[in-house]
Amino acid sequence: MxxxxxxxxxxxxxxxxxxxxxxxxxxxxxxxxxxxxxxxxxGVTPKSLETQGRHFAYLENQAPPDAETILLLHGFGASKENWLRFMRHLPSRYHIVALDLLGHGDSSKDTSIPYDIDDQVGYVRAFTEAAGLSRFHLMGNSMGGAISSMYAAEYPDSVASLVLMDPAGVYDYSSELETRLQKGENPLIVRKPEDFDALMEFAMEDKPFIPWPIKSVLTEKAIANTGIYDHIFAELVRERHRYDFKQVLLDIRSPTLVLWGKEDRVINYRNAEVFTRQIANSRKMIIDGVGHAPMIEAPEETAEITLVFMRLLEAEKD
Incomplete structure (x- = not known):
């Protein structure tokens, strides 16, 4: 040359x-x-706090000092931003907090610590104590739903009500995810660019439009987190746990709504029957045409269902 x-x-x-x-x-x-x-x-701004040597990122709105708090917990491989469209439809009279669970979003990512559901309950408890959240309405999706369930069972005085959206933890009825995992595939973890579109197709029935620049960044972030997600997922699916999850559900005393997308391919919606059977004061709602993430796929409808549930609880108090 x-x-x-x-x-x-x-x-x-x-x-x-x-x-x-x-x-x-x-x-x-x-x-x-x-x-x-x-x-x-x-109506939220990003905030963070440090406690027990760990960094917690969260979104929070401005609300009256005496406002009731709603704490939102996302699912595996997701982040606090999954709740943004849902939060638009919640009244400003509520104090709303959406947390990045450890290992996700902008919170600490440490592959040296355990991430089983009971471990994550401990991390959420550390956050709520540091943030001064003594009593709140707790809402969780998927893995966040399993964490919310166990949190409500362990700290009943802290949880005014519980909303579980396509929660993990019970698998009496099999799903397409289980079939894929048995074949050695995990559609929930993005390893290459084309996996992101495949994940959206798999997890959601009614997918929102994501412009190219946004989708590209989300894809890059997901790929960058492959290591921590592999670690967390291995913790969640290991054969031995320190708890019997269905037994945990029997200890929940908070009024509970189990809300599920009927087209969920990650966790079969029929498992809602098990949750409502195990949780004494519970009811269920199945949404047609929605997959694993109701708060993203149908944010307004999901918020309205949730608010109706909370209004019913208020009426029962009166």
Whole structure:
């Protein structure tokens, strides 16, 4: 290769890398703008706190000092941002907190600590104590639903009501996920770019539109978290646990709503029957045309169902 050709090639590579870097900066800039807009629409701001040597990130709105609190826990491989569209439809009279569970979002990611459900209950408890949340309405999706269930069982005086959206923990009725796992596939973990679209198709029946720059950043973030997600998932599906989850459900005293998308391929919606059978003061609602994430797929309808449930509880008190 001639000297001039080498110079041309080097220049081309430098230009290409500069362009890619600029595109990446633009892409992430657009992502940040989109998230800022979504947070403003939901009336929340990002916050964080440190406790027990761990960093917890969360979203919080401004509410009256005497407002009742709603604490939101997302599912495996997700983040606090999964609740943004749902939070838009909650009245501002509530104090709303959406937490990034450890190992997720902007919270600490540590592969040296355990992440079984009872461990995660302990981490959430550390957060609620540090944040001064003594009593609240607790809502959780998927893994967050299992954590919420055990939290309500262990700390009954802290949980005014419980809403479980497609909760994990009970698998009496099999799902497509279990079939895929038996084949050595895990559609919940993104390892390469095309896996992100496959995950959206698998997890949700009524998928929201995600513009390219946003989807690209979400894909990159998911791939970057493969290591921690592998670790957490292995903890969740191991054969031996320190608890009997269905026995835990018997200890829940909080009024409970079990809300499930009928087209859920991750966890079979018929497992709602087990939750309502085990939890004394509970009722269920199955939503047609919705998959594993009702708060994303049908945020307004899901919020309305939740608010009706809470209004019924208030009426029962009166």
């Amino acid at each position: 001639s000297h001039s050709a080498q110079i041309f090639r080097a220049g081309f590579l430098i230009a290409a890398l500069t362009l890619l870097s600029a595109c990446s900066e633009i892409k992430y800039g657009l992502y940040d703008l989109a998230m800022d807009f979504e947070r403003s629409q939901a």
